Amino acid sequence: MHYHQEGCIIDLLVGNIVFIIAHRGASGTEPENTLPAFTLALEQKSDMIETDVHVCASGEAVLCHNPGIPVGGEIRNISGLTLSELQAFDAGEGNRIPTLNEMLNHLNPEIKINLELKGPGSETKVAEILKERIKTGNWSADNFLITSFDHFRVEEFRVLMPEVPRGALFKSQVLYINEYLEKLSIKTLITNFEFINKSRVDEVHHTGRKVMVYTVNNKSDILRMADMRVDGIITNYPKKARQLLGTA
Numbered sequence: 001m002h003y004h005q006e007g008c009i010i011d012l013l014v015g016n017i018v019f020i021i022a023h024r025g026a027s028g029t030e031p032e033n034t035l036p037a038f039t040l041a042l043e044q045k046s047d048m049i050e051t052d053v054h055v056c057a058s059g060e061a062v063l064c065h066n067p068g069i070p071v072g073g074e075i076r077n078i079s080g081l082t083l084s085e086l087q088a089f090d091a092g093e094g095n096r097i098p099t100l101n102e103m104l105n106h107l108n109p110e111i112k113i114n115l116e117l118k119g120p121g122s123e124t125k126v127a128e129i130l131k132e133r134i135k136t137g138n139w140s141a142d143n144f145l146i147t148s149f150d151h152f153r154v155e156e157f158r159v160l161m162p163e164v165p166r167g168a169l170f171k172s173q174v175l176y177i178n179e180y181l182e183k184l185s186i187k188t189l190i191t192n193f194e195f196i197n198k199s200r201v202d203e204v205h206h207t208g209r210k211v212m213v214y215t216v217n218n219k220s221d222i223l224r225m226a227d228m229r230v231d232g233i234i235t236n237y238p239k240k241a242r243q244l245l246g247t248a
Helices: 035-043 100-106 122-136 151-160 177-183 198-205 219-227 238-244
Strands: 019-023 048-055 061-063 068-071 074-077 112-117 144-148 166-170 188-192 210-214 232-235
Touching: 019 035, 019 210, 019 238, 035 048, 035 100, 048 122, 061 100, 061 122, 100 112, 100 122, 112 122, 112 151, 122 144, 122 151, 144 151, 144 188, 151 166, 166 210, 177 198, 198 210, 219 232, 219 238, 232 238
Parallel strands: 019 048, 019 232, 048 112, 112 144, 144 166, 166 188, 188 210, 210 232
Antiparallel strands: 048 061, 068 074
């Protein structure tokens, strides 16, 4: 069974049902952050696709995890390369690094998209693209979740598009987490699954916020996270997670 509630960026758990987020697409099977990975994530009935956004030298929003790629025997920053230079790079199995616009053209508004802001100017460029898509297409603010480890970048995005849901990424435990999220007007905590426990999930849920965990690929960890009643599991294997949770 595929659980979905119209208008909700992350649905509440019902039994063992949990939001399945495809990490960089179905990256355990296809090259990460490529159109085939996004297509497979959709085919595997992921509830959401997570991807990473940088801005390149020619101004496009491009989808790549690392800030740099190997060019001519050295690592060069994406921010210093044009789109044509970037798309000469093999992102895996002959695939190109896609732009955010290409991803949105390739998918449809039935899927939610988690955009992780990675590099300088990404918040401004993403806001520009989403405003245009929402204005002229079938996309809505609730199709998107904006996240980053750089919480100031998330705050800058909030000023530009307060209607779009936002989340804060963490690599470790944080004291007084609800107070911190309240200051940033953030409704979703996204943390490494190794740093979450049932009491922390309950603590965050008590304030009406959501908990998502990354990157959960092993069977025992997926089941343990579901047992803690997290709201979303970010995984490289969305089909595997859905089968384990009995929602395929």
